[in-house]
Amino acid sequence: WMIFLFACLAPLNVVARFSPSPGYRMWSFDSLGASSVNGTQRTLVNVNHESFVSFVNNRAGELPYTLLFPSVLGETLECDVVPAFLAPGLLEKYPSLVSWTGLCKGRSSVSLTYNLNVPGSLSTTFFKDGQVVRVELDKKSSDAALYTIRRYADSEVSPDFQFITKEPPKFNDEAALFSNFLSGGRHLDQALTGLPVPPNVDKAYKFRIAFLVTDNFVAKLQAQGYATATKVDVIGYLSEILARLNGIFMRELGVFFELIADSEKLICLSNVPAGCGNWAPAGTTTSGNLLDRVGEIIEDEGVLSTDYEISHALYDVNNQFGVAWMGAVCRGNVTLRSGVSGVGTLNIDLKSDSFVVDLFAHEVGHQLLGSHTFDFCPDNPNYEDGFNFGPYSIPATAYEPGSGVTIMSYTGICGANGDVQQDSDPYFHSTSLLQMRAFVERQVNFAGCPNETIAISIAKPTLQVEVPDQNGTPTCTVPVGNFVQLTGQVLNPDNTATYYYTWERFDSQENTNYQVRANPRFMTQTPRADQPIRYLPNLYLATYPNVLASQLEEIFP
Structure with a gap:
């Protein structure tokens, strides 16, 4: 088990200066x-x-x-x-x-x-x-x-958002960053082992993002009343979903994205004439095929590789959803900087968290080297037993029961035998944050990644976890059938910060059927402000089992 705590980072370089005027x-x-x-x-x-x-x-x-x-x-x-x-x-x-x-x-x-x-x-x-x-x-x-x-x-959940199939995130075995662990079957985190990663927790990083918006995605926006056939409306939509994305990534990871100055060049209002609209030649009908062409299309439209650090395509093709290159930020080859979020056959609100968090933020997480965190998804046709990359459970980060609930999980797409809940909670599991922050700092400090660095004044907290001491050794023995109370506290609180606590499993349970009572089952819970206590199993659900019938029961084996 691991308690994960973060302080809410100040957005950008805003200084809290509250005017005495009414505003x-x-x-x-x-x-x-x-x-x-x-x-x-x-x-x-x-x-x-x-x-x-x-x-x-x-x-x-x-x-x-x-x-x-x-x-x-x-x-x-x-x-x-x-x-x-x-x-x-x-x-x-x-x-x-x-x-x-x-x-x-x-x-x-x-x-x-x-x-x-x-x-x-x-x-x-x-x-x-x-x-x-x-x-x-x-x-x-x-x-x-x-x-x-x-x-x-x-928030209302779309009744149509029930089951999707995502393509696997892609890997480039020519990249030195990944060559060792791909050939040896090792996990993503191990690609960073041994690299000097400075603990720059006092910094936030800005990366410029280039969106390629296909004509059929624009048509979907029009059908939902979110845009007319004008580029300014589409850019307005992009700014909205980017603000939602940044609210999550800045708060938890110290990373935010800025829409590039030439964004209008990459908005396709029609599939003719050739150029931006000609994004779907013969064979480009899948998320993966489009992923391989995003960098080329961006270059064809006059946006230079030096103008952005990460790219992402939004499009709408039947049965095609999300895919992304792992560790895409600031790659020298622009083809490897891209990700794709596709709507597929879903009748889904394009401003809802079902799209912006469950799909778009999930793929951006892959682009920052975040891998999957779920451990059991048997009803997804892309799921396979054993060690696999892509949509499959990744053993080294399979910390969440069933489909999982965080952004890098497979919430809502694992069917009746795997789904824990319908939509993701809008935050990352701590293992995702460790992966992504290490990758970002590696790219900034050792790969010469262009970016803007913002100083953060909040001090890194020191956390103390209360563990009973028996004969000078921290020991915790739990009698069978009893509840456990976990407590942690910040020893050096910064009065300008708000601290959010969550207790998370930090042991891999890949391919463990969470419905079998012989297996331990504890959920990851949304971080809560100034509440460092967690009861295992969930005391409220145990006391009132019929109040939240949709919640997964927590159990000791």
């Missing part, structure tokens, strides 16, 4: 207040589009902006925000696009995107007290000023 009130609570529609709880607010446009135009250059936001519980959050995630050159071309991030009083963070030319395009995400809170256009109303506030846990 700009983003919205007002709707007269309907909190309500229930089709069983889904929601809090409704109104956004005055014209007022917000006037605020932006009249306050240009006065940074940071102080904004007042309502939360899901009705209180008001005061936040300081600055422009982020869009290259300055891109903003010069499309001044109507707003992409902000910042800090709020009470040690929460916020990201906001808006197209000032499109009422109803506002999207806001908060991370507060370990919970994700989303503000998005209310889909049950035709009013472009009416928005819904809800916790991530209350």
